[in-house]
Amino acid sequence: MLTLEKKVKHLLFLFFFILLFSSVKAEKKQLAIHGGYTFETREGQKNIAVYLSFFNVSSEKIKIKEFSSEIAEKIEPHEMKLVNDIVKMKAVDELTIEPKSELFLQPGGTHLMLFNIKKPLRDNDSFELTIELKNKKTLKTEIMVLNKDLRNNLLN
Numbered sequence: 001m002l003t004l005e006k007k008v009k010h011l012l013f014l015f016f017f018i019l020l021f022s023s024v025k026a027e028k029k030q031l032a033i034h035g036g037y038t039f040e041t042r043e044g045q046k047n048i049a050v051y052l053s054f055f056n057v058s059s060e061k062i063k064i065k066e067f068s069s070e071i072a073e074k075i076e077p078h079e080m081k082l083v084n085d086i087v088k089m090k091a092v093d094e095l096t097i098e099p100k101s102e103l104f105l106q107p108g109g110t111h112l113m114l115f116n117i118k119k120p121l122r123d124n125d126s127f128e129l130t131i132e133l134k135n136k137k138t139l140k141t142e143i144m145v146l147n148k149d150l151r152n153n154l155l156n
């Protein structure tokens with residue numbers, strides 16, 4: 001049996017350990033990426049749009065240099081622009097996430113375009129997306145494939 005004094009010492013040690021660990025972790029993690037999704041592909045569909053959210057918890061701008069995935073030949077960030085009353089997609093050179101800000105990629109707005117995907121995507125599939133930042137750091141996130149009926153609800 002531990003005496004009360006020993007228990008307190010143990011708890012204090014644990015407390016400082018957690019404190020140290022969490023501050024190291026917070027320092028490292030400047031960009032959080034959540035909720036990546038796309039929709040099931042239609043017959044013969046080769047290009048897909050992917051949506052996800054970025055949370056920049058640092059006080060610096062974060063620029064993304066490149067996106068890649070094993071399932072696609074090429075990935076481009078796209079934004080929607082109104083040209084002569086028609087909404088058109090336009091490639092963006094690089095995505096920037098402002099300090100202490102979020103960037104949401106969502107239907108009808110900025111998205112990632114994945115070209116020449118290597119296999120049809122079905123409901124409940126998932127795949128990995130690699131995000132290379134300008135500062136050379138690399139992050140990975142999982143993209144969920146959602147039922148295509150959900151898209152109809154979302155866009156109509």
Ligand SMILES: [Cu+2]
Nearest residue numbers: 078089112113
């Ligand atoms: Cu696009």
